[in-house]
Amino acid sequence: MAVELLKGNVAFAEAAVRAGCEAYFGYPITPQTEALEHMAKRMPELGRVFVQAESEVAAINMVYGAAAAGARVMTSSSSPGVSLMMEGISYIAGSEVPAVVVDVMRGGPGLGNIAPAQCDYLQMVKGGGHGDYRSIVLAPSTVQELIDHTVLAFDLAEAWRTIVVVLADGSLGQMMEGAELPPMRPPRPPSERAAWALTGAIGRPTNLVSSIHLEPSEEEAFNQRLQAKYAAIEAAEVRVEEHLTGDARIAVVAFGTAARLAKTAIAAARDDGLAVGVLRPITLDPFPTAALRALAERVDGLLVVEMNAGQMLQDVQRVVAERVPVRFFGRTGGVMPMPEEIGAAIRELAHEVGAADDAAPWQEVPA
Amino acid sequence: MTHAERPIADVVIAGFGGQGVLFAGQLLAHAALDAGLHTTWFPSYGPEMRGGTANCTVVVADGPIGSPVVGRPQAAIVLNLPSLDRYEPLVAPGGLLVVNTSLVDRAVARDDLDVVAIPADDVAAELGHPKLTNVVLLGALLARHPALRALGRLTPEHLATTLARVLPERHHHLLGANRAALERGAELAGAAPAAVAPTGA
Structure with a gap:
């Protein structure tokens, strides 16, 4: 394999193909349609399943059905389309079948626009569908990571029998970047499907895949088992990147695209003598609670940067619990924050908490 | 390297849809990758069509790239007047501005930029390939941009x-014309001047 210039949407679709995805169900929506387009071409030529469903509601229920049959399966969409999928996502969670959902977020609420945004954090991390379920949520910040997370998503989904969401945004879907695709992994033969899967009960006891437990005590026992599973996921699957936090007195907390914008901003701030780092949650659920808490013990202030009105901010505030000032800088509606603006917010916080003593005087960046 | 996010170059290419703005950026990004560098290509995307506005940002670095977008680009290629109006104020002081004067009827007002003014539509037409305006201008940028030029790995030959x-095989009959367009652009841009020398457009 070699590094190629790849568009994010095409990259994750091809990564899914190479991860042995057997079936893709989706419905076109900008800014992720290139993924569907790529699957429309690739899946049939490999003898696999591609269906452009009549709606996102249909697509997610096709995912549910194929997952129940033990297939490696995925869908992808963008914010309004993912909203339509919420009922099916809850049913999938309630049935404990593995499925991968890629959300290439765009500006909202409502029809919004097709520009990059991170305004589905709460929807994807806190639920969105009904019931006490959780998903593993991965937040890639480069095209390479979008590829790697898509492959990882299938493995995690099957290992934990859960939904794994790859939470990207329009900029990651639309941009091109040098990245390396994984080697081709052929789909698992039908004979090797999971023991719980609905593969035809000839010569074995019947399997049942369902999210219904009419007896409340049985539903409660099931919920307790789900919660125990989520606790085990929390103990095993937290992923986080700390960038230049070793000597940092100020840290930016950001995920996905906002984190890479912040990395450019802190490079400039460091040139001005500010000791700034970035903590980037790679898994949004499970959230890197321990790493963030440890960082909050040693810095003077935290700046949360998001392409929304402050959604992950709620989790940061919960974890930090007023150990240290937490400030927020965000742009909404599909506007990407420029590194210069993030830099200004970093300087403002540094001055507020007295972490700018050695720094060069703060100069306003012309708009 | 603690400051791997500091790029070698960031370039905005802007014009009308259909002028090859996105392709010129992709060519630069592909070439940067072939030269062993890191690169990002970021398009303006939206409900746009031929004749609407289009732009892309290409960042080239020798390490991992942070932001694929820039508020104050170090360099810009503008293929029409609306793009000059939009990006002239944004190019960083001391930066490079490559202007397609075939579609721009005013001079560059700023005096703190290195301005390369080329009637690229006319140059491309003279070469017998009027669609290669974008490639002429890219050739000019690569010849004049101090850091990209210094790499020596992004020449017309590269x-x-x-x-x-x-390029798909079916377009390979255009390879010679593309190379000629790159070389002509480079020739018209000349070498980077020792100091910023505003030329106007």
């Missing part, structure tokens, strides 16, 4: 090799 790799 870009021609990249094109031969990324």
